[in-house]
Amino acid sequence: MWMSPRQNQSWVSEFILLGFSSDPLSKRILFIAFLLLYLSSVLGNGLIVTLIYLNMHLHTPMYFFLCILSLLDMSYITTTMPQMLVHLLAHSQTISFAGCWLQMYMFGALGLTECILFVVMAYDRYIAICHPLHYTVILSWGLCARLAAGAGACGFFFSLIHTFFTMRLPYCGPNVVNHYLCEGPSVRSLACMDTHLIEMVDQVISVLMLVVPLSLIFASYIRIGQAILKIKSTQGRCKAFSTCASHLTVVTLFYTPVTYIYMRPNSSSSPEQDKHITLLYNVFNVLLNPLVYSLRNKDIKVAFLKVMGHGRMYS
Numbered sequence: 170m171w172m173s174p175r176q177n178q179s180w181v182s183e184f185i186l187l188g189f190s191s192d193p194l195s196k197r198i199l200f201i202a203f204l205l206l207y208l209s210s211v212l213g214n215g216l217i218v219t220l221i222y223l224n225m226h227l228h229t230p231m232y233f234f235l236c237i238l239s240l241l242d243m244s245y246i247t248t249t250m251p252q253m254l255v256h257l258l259a260h261s262q263t264i265s266f267a268g269c270w271l272q273m274y275m276f277g278a279l280g281l282t283e284c285i286l287f288v289v290m291a292y293d294r295y296i297a298i299c300h301p302l303h304y305t306v307i308l309s310w311g312l313c314a315r316l317a318a319g320a321g322a323c324g325f326f327f328s329l330i331h332t333f334f335t336m337r338l339p340y341c342g343p344n345v346v347n348h349y350l351c352e353g354p355s356v357r358s359l360a361c362m363d364t365h366l367i368e369m370v371d372q373v374i375s376v377l378m379l380v381v382p383l384s385l386i387f388a389s390y391i392r393i394g395q396a397i398l399k400i401k402s403t404q405g406r407c408k409a410f411s412t413c414a415s416h417l418t419v420v421t422l423f424y425t426p427v428t429y430i431y432m433r434p435n436s437s438s439s440p441e442q443d444k445h446i447t448l449l450y451n452v453f454n455v456l457l458n459p460l461v462y463s464l465r466n467k468d469i470k471v472a473f474l475k476v477m478g479h480g481r482m483y484s
Contacts, residue, residue, distance in 0.1 A: 181340040213459035214239035269351035282324030347440035
């Protein structure tokens with residue numbers, strides 16, 4: 170378990186993830202529950218991607234970004250759930266130093282990419298409602314691809330900074346992480362040196378990737394709200410608002426727990442509480458996103474019924 174400091178900058182060669190319980194019966198129950206959640210999340214988001222791919226009427230910027238969101242969600246939950254399921258069944262709950270590095274990086278990169286993607290999706294709704302006649306001209310496929318690529322580039326870049334500074338800290342023991350994944354603040358608390366500077370770097374990243382995107386989303390919806398109020402017919406206003414309701418719901422469900430975890434003072438953190446809150450945006454949001462979009466979206470419902478109809482025809 171221990172390495173000489175001459176062999177590696179960090180003495181610890183692996184970490185132990187405590188997870189949620191050490192009781193064998195509780196672990197088996199949790200395994201079944203999390204396995205069902207994981208499979209449901211992957212199937213739900215996979216269905217959204219499949220429907221958008223198969224239905225030509227859904228080949229629009231709005232559904233392109235929704236497809237990207239679903240792909241991100243499937244990847245996001247896969248960075249944590251399979252390993253947690255293995256730990257719930259196995260006696261060992263260890264993760265190698267390199268594995269911890271990789272999980273922290275991918276977890277952060279995908280999460281930060283979603284933060285930026287939500288801004289892009291808000292911009293899409295702003296153009297659709299405030300400039301409907303120029304929607305397809307402004308949001309060309311080239312611009313959509315660049316916006317999606319830019320969201321990914323920002324997410325992976327800032328996650329690299331966060332992971333690099335966190336994992337370069339000296340870890341000389343203990344190596345027990347009170348979490349179900351290698352999450353930055355939880356791992357950093359084990360470092361055997363002052364981490365004040367690294368915490369400041371993380372605060373800057375949090376402001377850039379949480380506060381700024383939220384401000385842009387808020388500004389977009391102020392303009393959207395003003396445009397909706399100018400629509401004369403009640404039916405028109407309801408239709409315009411319904412196209413934004415799903416996005417607003419998903420943004421609220423994602424940003425509320427994330428902001429609580431990463432924007433509060435470190436002194437007020439509680440490891441047990443943090444694990445449960447992390448589950449909200451890492452697991453439950455990924456499960457709820459397809460439900461939110463499918464239940465509130467007529468196009469998705471129609472596409473699903475068409476696919477089911479074709480399936481019955483050829484069965």
